[in-house]
Amino acid sequence: MNTRRSFLQKITAASIAFPLLSFDELREPGQREEQPYDGPVLRVAIMGLGSYGTRVADAMQASQKAKLVGVISGTPSKVQAWQTKYNIPEKNCYNYENFDNIKNNPDIDAVYVITPNALHHDQVIRVAKAGKHAICEKPMALTAREGQEMVDACKKANVQLLVGYRMHFEPKTLEIVRMRKDGELGKILFFQGLSGFRIGDPTQWRLNKQLAGGGAMMDIGIYSINGARYMTGEEPIWVTAEETKTDPVKFKEGVDETIQFQMGFPSGAVASCLSTYSMNNLDRFFLNGTNGYAELQPSTGYGPIKGRTHKGELTQPHNTHQTVQMDEMAGIILEGKRPIIPVDGEEGVRDLKIIDAIYAAVKTGKKVTL
Template sequence: MGTRRIFLKRAGFSTLALSLPFAETLSAMNFERDDKILRVAIMGLGSYGTRVAEAMVNCQRAKLVGVISGTPSKVETWKQKYGIPDKNCYHYDNFDQIKDNPDIDAVYVITPNSLHKPYSIRVAKAGKHVICEKPMALNAAEGQEMVAACKAAGVHLLVGYRMHFEAKTQEVVRQQRAGEFGETLFFQGLSGFRIGDPTQWRLNYELAGGGSMMDIGIYSINGARYMLGEEPTWVTAQEVKTDPVKFKENVDETITFQMGFPSGAVASCLSTYSLNNLDKFFLNGTKGFAEMQPSTGYGPIKAWTNKGPVEAEHITHQTTQMDEMAAIILDGKKPMIPVDGEEGLKDLVIIDAIYKAVKTGEKVMIS
């Protein structure tokens, strides 16, 4: 059987074979147990789920083996495109049955924000590792429930922080930790784009839990933390809304926010759904600086310091992310920048504080 699999792979028959009568047999062969491969089902087959699936084609340690969706036509398309067998296809009502499916190790939850907590907890209770898109939940209380549920189930909870594995980002963080910029006292994070379709779920408070802060703004929050290497102790924030029709109550259009850190460092950040060309990090220290633009887009990332350009090969972020997450789950690898549930929870605590600061107009302390 191993010889047949190698022959089919080398002959390039995978796509053709799936349209033939023995497609189910071929799929079963492809998904045989391999303790060195993390076998993943994707939940939510929208644009980002599609991006992850396409990136996983080139993974060495992670393989797409299942889907969970409420849209039968998408399931059918993915089955044909990725050779996924019927027994690994679920909908939102019955995916708890994955507990009886040994072919699936982990589920990547890529749904609207409000569904992250309930679906992740169901996955954990089914005994499967959880990979959840960011923000991990709607607030810190929900995030804590997720962390507790995954610990109780004995499964990993990882968050889709793809930038934590990006090579140029890691090099800048390495230099900062090595003291090459001296004492880093200032960070600027600009995160935003002009959002389109006003009917999309990202502008629906019940689904998104907010607006730009619950989507693009988290990049500046998270970036400040890993670029400065500290956790903030206070935040202040201000909101600007120019289009109350598109950005309804509790759906933030633009928030500027500031964070203070134990060392005395400060971060000045912007989160917006109204301006393009905002994807920039700037880190300044007593001996040097680092700048990244674009800093969190799908790439290639561009970075330079006071010493010159930061060079590294561009690899699709989600490909690297999924391979590295496989190493975390299967090998116990410790990443340079954490991607676990506790990391996701820290960002949620800050988001809660930012929203409170917007409403009160006061500095909010973070314990």
């Protein structure tokens, strides 16, 4: 009988063929055990406990590198509810009047500002003066001038200012950016960005010029502006724009309902975009080059993002955007990581310069040079 001898020969041959493989490397794909994270953790206080603040807080529960440790709110009942839900100590709870005292709290590293647009400028500057890193929702401010003041304040205080560009870490988005950088799309010719939805409650802050700084452009339109920039890999040199308003009662003076805008880039590529608060089913990016194309639809929603290119469907996995964002931002602040697409304050100012130009083009009816 040579059964035992044959078996031993097979085992010996296998060990020769794969002498350096560990047990983990012999697992089936997807079965590799995750090693527990044992690095630095960014301790974050969230300012503004509304719907998106709650979404970020919930997503952070799965974060490895960022931890929710504090809250800042003008509503005591929300503070109490968050204390219970997220196990936040009383000493890490503040309101809008006293949050400057975080400078004396060594248990908070950064503050994520998720308040109405008009409040970002002063709140981020106060956070910087308290010696804490600032993460700010987009748009970062109402104007590029305000945004630059925020950047300058954070630099002066030697703290970092990041902007909540969650799509800059989204895998399908990054794959298209990689393809463009590697020349797989050829020379980029055209980008289309459609960003819109039908907004509800007419009394909400997003329809208040003093709090929002505008209308759809200051909320959903910024996605197409930002997307055009990272998809083409260029900064626009001119814009044109036209506003359409069908409901002047709901969309009062200074609150834009729909704006169609175009951008031109140094290479000759052009972008055609739509920002609206009056149409649903508008969440699409399309990038066209001489050698191929890429499409995302939905392109900026909370996910999963779906996409395809001339090579086929994009199959990168979906992870909760805010969880990934907070892990990556912790890496930027604590470890000096450099993201593929920037998320710093300067990136926010670039978008604000374009928004300023779009509003100027709407007002004058002329092409505005950047």
